[in-house]
Amino acid sequence: MRLNADFSKRVVVRPEDVAWTPSPMAGVERRMLDRLGAESGHATSIVRYAPGSSFSNHTHSGGEEFLVLDGVFSDQYGDFPAGTYVRNPIGTRHAPHSDSGCTIFVKLHQFASSDTRQFALDTRTPFSPGLVHGLSVLPLHAHGTEQVALVRWQAGTRFHRHRHQGGEEILVLEGTFQDEHGDYPAGTWLRSPHGSEHRPRSDEGCLIYVKTGHLTPRPPSHSPTA
Helix, strand or coil, rough: CCCCCCCCCCEECHHHHCCEEECCCCCCCEEEEEHHHCCCEEEEEEECCCEEEECCEEEEECEEEEEEEEEEEEEEEEEECCCCCEEEEECCCCCEECCEEEEEEEEECCCCCCCCCCCCEEECCCCCCCCCCEEEEEEEEEEECCEEEEEECCEEEECCCCCCCCCCEEEEEEEEEECEEEEEEEECEECCCCCCCCCEEEEECCEEEEEHHHCCCCCCCCCCCC
């Protein structure tokens, strides 16, 4: 399966654009955002666990990163309420479930082999001032050129036009994020390629998850295709 698999193109997915579809496990549904492969390989999704649902014990062959959007996500390592950011590097293993139900934003099979730090971070903590007035930032992770953060925009905040070296990926968590290309309400996912430019703003204010520097073009594959 290939979904939004051309990383040289800009992609915008609003909540109404993608329906919930069943996963292989009963009670677990997902909205697929990008995907390379079937049930393994690169994938970015919103995943929803019904109360009492679970997923089979599995190993993260390419790593797992997720942010709990609502409810409580659980595994053998603990209970992770809304606002928790988790990274499980390559080779880690767990058996997730949710007693009360939850929704997570999850990215699979996207870790560098040298990115080995495993942690869970409670993001319900004070943010630091950003680069312009009205912005505040909570760094979540950094490895090589990859930077991950939550960024809060106060109403009326504007940012200067800038270029994304290594691309940018955004999930709008609250409010409405904007740029010269459009308005992006809560639940919208955006992926902008390496070298893209924009001038972002937020008239009403917003909170976004943002990752940069992870979409540097890869050398072309010379393997034969079927």
